[in-house]
Amino acid sequence: MNLDFLYFALAAGLGIAMLAGPLGSLMVWQRMAYFGDTLAHGALLGVAIGLWLSLSNDLAVLLTCLGLAGLLIVLQELHLLATDTLLGILSHTALALGLVALALIPGARVNMEGLLFGDLLAISKTEVITIWVLAGLVLAGLGYWWRQLVAVTVHEDLAQVEGVPVRRVKTIQKLMLATVVAVGMKVAGVLLITALLIIPAASARRFSHNPEQMAILGSVIAALAVLLGLTASWFLDTPAGPSIVLAGGVLFGVASLSPKAD
Amino acid sequence: MLDKASLNQPKLPTNGIEPLLSLRGIEKHYDGQTVLDHVDIDLMPGRLLSLIGPSGCGKTTLVKIALGLLKPDGGEVTRAAGLRIGYMPQKLVIDPTLPLRVDRFLQLAEHDKTLCLEALTETGVAHLINRPLRALSGGETQRVLLARALLRKPNLLVLDEPVQGVDVTGQEALYQLIADIRTHLHCGILMVSHDLHLVMAATDEVVCLNRHICCHGSPEQVSADPAFVELFGSRQALYTHHHDHHHN
Numbered sequence A: 001m002n003l004d005f006l007y008f009a010l011a012a013g014l015g016i017a018m019l020a021g022p023l024g025s026l027m028v029w030q031r032m033a034y035f036g037d038t039l040a041h042g043a044l045l046g047v048a049i050g051l052w053l054s055l056s057n058d059l060a061v062l063l064t065c066l067g068l069a070g071l072l073i074v075l076q077e078l079h080l081l082a083t084d085t086l087l088g089i090l091s092h093t094a095l096a097l098g099l100v101a102l103a104l105i106p107g108a109r110v111n112m113e114g115l116l117f118g119d120l121l122a123i124s125k126t127e128v129i130t131i132w133v134l135a136g137l138v139l140a141g142l143g144y145w146w147r148q149l150v151a152v153t154v155h156e157d158l159a160q161v162e163g164v165p166v167r168r169v170k171t172i173q174k175l176m177l178a179t180v181v182a183v184g185m186k187v188a189g190v191l192l193i194t195a196l197l198i199i200p201a202a203s204a205r206r207f208s209h210n211p212e213q214m215a216i217l218g219s220v221i222a223a224l225a226v227l228l229g230l231t232a233s234w235f236l237d238t239p240a241g242p243s244i245v246l247a248g249g250v251l252f253g254v255a256s257l258s259p260k261a262d
Numbered sequence B: 001m002l003d004k005a006s007l008n009q010p011k012l013p014t015n016g017i018e019p020l021l022s023l024r025g026i027e028k029h030y031d032g033q034t035v036l037d038h039v040d041i042d043l044m045p046g047r048l049l050s051l052i053g054p055s056g057c058g059k060t061t062l063v064k065i066a067l068g069l070l071k072p073d074g075g076e077v078t079r080a081a082g083l084r085i086g087y088m089p090q091k092l093v094i095d096p097t098l099p100l101r102v103d104r105f106l107q108l109a110e111h112d113k114t115l116c117l118e119a120l121t122e123t124g125v126a127h128l129i130n131r132p133l134r135a136l137s138g139g140e141t142q143r144v145l146l147a148r149a150l151l152r153k154p155n156l157l158v159l160d161e162p163v164q165g166v167d168v169t170g171q172e173a174l175y176q177l178i179a180d181i182r183t184h185l186h187c188g189i190l191m192v193s194h195d196l197h198l199v200m201a202a203t204d205e206v207v208c209l210n211r212h213i214c215c216h217g218s219p220e221q222v223s224a225d226p227a228f229v230e231l232f233g234s235r236q237a238l239y240t241h242h243h244d245h246h247h248n
Helices: A004-029 A033-052 A057-078 A083-104 A112-117 A125-154 A156-161 A166-207 A211-236 A240-257 B004-008 B059-067 B102-107 B113-122 B138-150 B168-185 B196-202 B219-224 B226-237
Strands: B021-030 B033-043 B048-052 B074-079 B085-088 B156-160 B188-193 B205-210 B212-217
Touching: A004 A033, A004 A125, A004 A166, A004 A211, A004 A240, A033 A057, A033 A083, A033 A112, A033 A166, A057 A083, A057 A125, A057 A166, A112 A166, A125 A156, A125 A166, A125 A211, A156 A166, A156 B059, A156 B085, A166 A211, A166 A240, A211 A240, B021 B059, B033 B048, B033 B059, B033 B212, B048 B059, B048 B168, B059 B156, B059 B188, B085 B138, B102 B113, B102 B138, B113 B138, B138 B156, B138 B168, B156 B168, B168 B188, B168 B196, B205 B219, B205 B226, B212 B219, B212 B226, B219 B226
Parallel strands: B048 B188, B048 B205, B085 B156, B156 B188
Antiparallel strands: B021 B033, B021 B074, B205 B212
8 A cells, every 4th residue: 555645744744843833933922823814814815826827836825925924014014904903804805815716717626625624645745845845944044033033022122222123034934924824735724724833832832931942842742733633634534634733732732731831 | 603503403511522322303293293393312421311201202202213213204313333222121021922031031132141141140130040031020120121231232221211110119229220330331321211209319411301302401400490390390390308298
């Protein structure tokens, strides 16, 4: 029996898990879950744009997510609306637009469930390589800018006075998030990818004394969730993406029972 | 003979020394409201300048302009060559999801842990180095923030309401510490306060701000200034003695 599909699924899941610690921690600290959701919902629109323009699916989704992140940054700086209202409008508008656009494309046959919840067991070798290349780039970026990212999280003005290019660092962080959401939708779909980033980091909080511990432990917990989820999926024949997120949720529940570190 | 520049600019004592920071004709407007109207301030090396005024008078806006965090709508900010600013923000709110201890907080500004410990020793809180930031009291937090500002080896310290959230005894001790640091490092200090009472003793100069500069001078001059008395009432003005009687 050829088990390649299982190894590919595992490799893809672990590629995203590796980033879930540091990137998810930043999202938790900065309360960016909703921002992540908005980007993820926009990914669906990216699929529609890709079909429409006959672009490669991966490329169209990546460009759409990056573009949407740029748009959100500009809109947030204009201060037209409170951020959560703005995201509330854009997040679900993007989701609805994606669904409508996909329905309007003549002859488009899309696996809607796969887009919404991920289709991990159908992932190809090329897709795994794409995930690892982009995940590797983002991880390098996170490492390079880590201290500045944490400094900006703690106090923006203080960081700015100390010479951190705050605006640039925040933009880079959002573009990295957009990249991970775009490639991560293969793993958990547009509705669950944010959860996959946030739950492990939130679980790691209880055991961490400093930001780096939380980032590393978050990745370990995410990897554990991928392993547990895929195992459950294999033996119980449940969908892979939701099983992984559910495993993360269970790990969070277990973590919540232990005493808090700091 | 007066040249054009000195006609336009109010004369401030410089004694031939270049100011660390010079603000000239600073203006700032928000939604058509004037927040700062032609504010001039010179901060000289080794001097402690207190910026006081009622809340909403534009103190924080002016500090942000001085720090380069905000751009003024008019006027000019000149910084001395080699200026290193140590900044102590008004408050620090750490999200409960962020695990952060004092050592890591300081290491965001300076990698070397020995230097971090030295700065904490200087502000009298070396024993807190391994404590989570969220577990600190108001006074302890302010001292840790001050230590972080010192890590920059500043020649200008900018302290925004440094005694916020500190009890009265702690406030006096903190002002004493700031005065000591000034003597020790010989840096200029720009300090924002709404409580004139305690800052007066250690201050060289006071600028009283209410959108524009109401008055400016030594603590004694300012407290006697009619504009100051009008803004704060005579209770604040009588800073030199403690209140043993009431004015009606």
